[in-house]
Amino acid sequence: MRAVVLRRFGGPEELRPAELPEPEAGQGESVIDVTLAGLNFADLEIREGVYAPPRLPAVLGADVVGRRRSDGRRVVALLRAGGGYAQVAVARDAYTVEVPAGIDDAQAVGLLEQGCTAYGALVTAGRLRPGDSVAVAAAAGGVGHLAVQLALALGAGPVAAVASTPEKRAFVRSLGAQVAVGRAEELGEALPNGVDLYLDSVGGRELRAGLAAVAPFGRLVSVGARGGLSDTLAMDDLTGRSVGVHGLWMQQVLAAPQVFARASGMLFTLARRGLLTARIDRVVPLSGVGAAHAAMAARETMGKVLVDVRA
Ligand SMILES: NC(=O)c1ccc[n+]([C@@H]2O[C@H](COP(=O)([O-])OP(=O)(O)OC[C@H]3O[C@@H](n4cnc5c(N)ncnc54)[C@H](OP(=O)(O)O)[C@@H]3O)[C@@H](O)[C@H]2O)c1
Known part of the structure; x- marks a missing residue:
């Protein structure tokens, strides 16, 4: 699969596309064929090594949407250990939500985290x-x-x-x-x-x-x-x-399943009623993740930044 890999902590230029083996699901986890991944401010701090530094090399990215391979359902998931900037991700089932009809992929991943x-x-x-x-x-x-x-x-x-x-x-x-x-x-x-x-x-x-x-x-x-x-x-x-x-x-929020269920349920209900919309600032290909990080750090973005991992 194609992914964006961080091999050493540093600036946006350290985020480079690469070919990697697909991750494997463990107990209570599922494989997701990702369509879109989200950027979050914490990704910038993780990239610099100043917040929750992962073991390197690492694939960053905390939210994805796509199809669960086991049943083909459209799901959106939060990845607490990263892995989002990739064509295939593994997510804990407890942190995964089926996307309701009427919510497209960009909205689903734009809303959840x-x-x-x-x-x-x-x-x-x-x-x-x-x-x-x-x-x-x-x-x-x-x-x-x-x-x-x-x-x-x-x-x-x-x-x-x-x-x-x-x-x-x-x-x-x-x-x-x-x-x-x-x-x-x-x-x-x-x-x-x-x-x-x-x-x-x-x-x-x-x-x-x-x-x-x-x-x-x-x-x-x-x-x-x-x-x-x-x-x-x-x-x-x-x-x-x-x-x-x-x-x-x-x-x-994730550790309290009833809070997570209430929060995600409320977000999707309001979105379906037209009362809540994730405004998408830009959608970049995997090769554009570094530039998107730079734009977020420069405070240039408004709303949500997405990565189309198929592009
Ligand atoms: N507690 C949690 O679990 C949790 C979860 C998600 C996010 N967060 C936090 O929530 C905040 C927003 O996250 P986000 O993903 O929404 O980020 P974002 O889309 O990049 O928005 C961050 C905003 O912060 C403002 N800002 C102020 N000082 C800044 C600086 N030095 N560098 C960059 N931006 C600065 C900017 O708005 P202006 O230009 O208008 O000032 C920018 O639009 C972050 O601090 C993030 O760590 C916390």
């Missing part, structure tokens, strides 16, 4: 209620653009989006965000009463500014950090303003 993250953060950890005001950091990204739509579909409002460029702010407004600002610190002016729920994925100063935008008794949920300051929060930051801070890691 980042959508479950958005659902876990907003609903499971964030306890979103209809009528809550919500703000989403990095709102034009893979997780962010689904979080904006999910919050709206679940009755939140107003929903505010933080995105760095005018083009990204136009994009998040096209998704229904009523407020779009360039930085979290601008939220105070736009929503002087604060927000009930803030979804952060940036950390550092942006997390602190996001926390300042949370109304008393509101919550902030963090799904990731790049700024390095997020670990300096003190209890006084919370008690002084009666706010709560939660974390969310996809591994816990």
